[in-house]
Amino acid sequence: MRSVYTSLFYASLPWVLARLLWRSRANPAYRYRIAERFGFYSGPPKPVDIWIHAVSVGEAEAAFSLIAALRRHARASILVTTTTPTGSARVRKVLGDTVEHVFLPYDLPDGVGRFLGHFSPRAAVIMETEIWPNLFTACRKRGIPLLIANARLSDRSARRYAWIRDTLRRLLAGVDIAAQTEADARRFVTIGADPATVTVTGNLKFDTEPDASVTAVGAALRRSLFQERPVWLAASTHRGEEKAVLEAFARLRSRHPELLLVIAPRHPERFEEVARLAVEAGHRVARQTQAGGSVAGTFDVFLLDTLGDLMRFYVASDIAFVGGSLVDIGGHNVVEPALAETAIVFGPFTRNFQQICDDLERKGAAVRVRDTGELAAAVDRLVADEGRRGDMVRQALAFVRRNRGAAERHWRLLARHLGDSFQAH
Structure with missing residues (x-):
């Protein structure tokens, strides 16, 4: 053989x-x-x-x-x-x-x-x-x-x-x-x-601990770049997911006009493609590689088009959709947003982190959605309910620490x- x-x-x-x-x-x-x-x-x-x-x-x-x-x-x-x-x-x-x-x-x-x-x-x-x-x-x-x-x-x-x-x-x-x-x-x-x-x-990923400098930079990003706006991060997205995320975002804008969407594609070769999708959807787009100083208020979609910066953007966000899960990729690391104290949403395809995702969902520490409509509804509820976000964050962080x-x-x-x-x- x-x-x-x-x-x-x-x-x-x-x-x-x-x-x-x-x-x-x-x-x-x-x-x-x-x-x-x-x-x-x-x-x-x-x-x-x-x-x-x-x-x-x-x-x-x-x-x-x-x-x-x-x-x-x-x-x-x-x-x-x-x-x-x-x-x-x-x-x-x-x-x-x-x-x-x-x-x-x-x-x-x-x-x-x-x-x-x-x-x-x-x-x-x-x-x-x-x-x-x-x-x-x-x-x-x-x-x-x-x-x-x-x-x-x-x-x-x-x-x-x-x-x-x-x-x-x-x-x-x-x-x-x-x-x-x-x-x-x-x-x-x-x-x-x-x-x-x-x-x-x-799982070794439970033993990850964010560097203090990453946490500090994330907090500074929030203050300088995003200011008081609610921030939804779509992390490690794959082809097919950005379109769903942008559609959900469009539905949310009427209820939450200050909501900011950050998209972090999984693969750098897709940065330009995703930027085009956002522009074609009618959004004002800013990019990490072009952001100099505070540009808050001049954009509604922010493209994270650099490598190695995802954790600090988790820290800077209120809600994170973890990609590779609305399309059949198997999902990506949900421990990172838990450690960043960000409310977690993921799709139905989570076999790469099946046990963790199932446990988080069962404990009320994350939300699983099946499609664009459910994604929009989940983010809508979380943007509106700060108390619910806080409960999810505390449950997720405690879960990670118990499993180290x-x-x-x-x-x-x-x-x-x-x-x-x-x-x-």
Whole structure:
């Protein structure tokens, strides 16, 4: 099975490269550092103690909590790899030169071999659900212990994996799996993981703590840019959601003429597209990249067209719709708006954070909507009822704090493989 997979991957390389170049038309970062995607790195080999792979921004945010725990307990050199340029930019912004950082190569034997030979990690951590046949096989052959951290597996993914269960059983043999929930743990077992290697550790994203400077900047944004206007943030939106959000916003304007909508598209290559949508809908649009000083009152839609600033805009907002949930993407991180003390709304598609979203909804700490009409109605009620917003914020924040501790549990799993050679702080 692995040989067939590898042959098909090699055959698809022209399409893979063409797709990179196509995406680079909207986001030029995709055309840079292509050699790294094939395992070619500059300079001499750089052996590291721990390698952590976070495919993009969401996984990187979870990895930051784990890295903080590692630094509390051990002195270790760390390599962080990503797949997307946005993930790379986030790692560099948050961690700077305190870690090594490169793109992970494509899952081809030669590139994987060059990567592992260059960095020679003593332990490997893959964030969430990235199961790469050649990479996992190479780690096992080199004796590199492997942990799938913050592991999650939806019902849909489990059903898709079921037909290759025997292959997965071999790939996952000896791999530690730190599952977010009991349901995730059961699903990993159903696709072939050894129950003895699966541990429920909770979600690393609960262990995130906003930096004080981010909170301060968010509060300053509110005062200088948005002033006394009620602010609704549509965060991490995908194609199809902005149109629904703009339609809901149009319905709300008659009842709440001072309401301000902030849109933060998930992918930077869509910034221009979303700006056009808002202008075509008849709105006065301001952009983060163009906002100089206070422009309050001169716009009704604000486009967040920069990376790494979402948390401070959560802090500056009253209500947050978390995107990827009105269209079938699976939803995005709802812990961040909870920590920012912002009332949370999300759509029906939340499989990526299913347990958290279900729990928040059940506790009255978030509102789930099914369509544009329900979205408009939910935001309408929350804008009008400050007391309700406050209750939701308190419930959500308490829920997050009750569920912390995943980073320490992950550290204990990883420490079993690192031995006593790491000096504790």
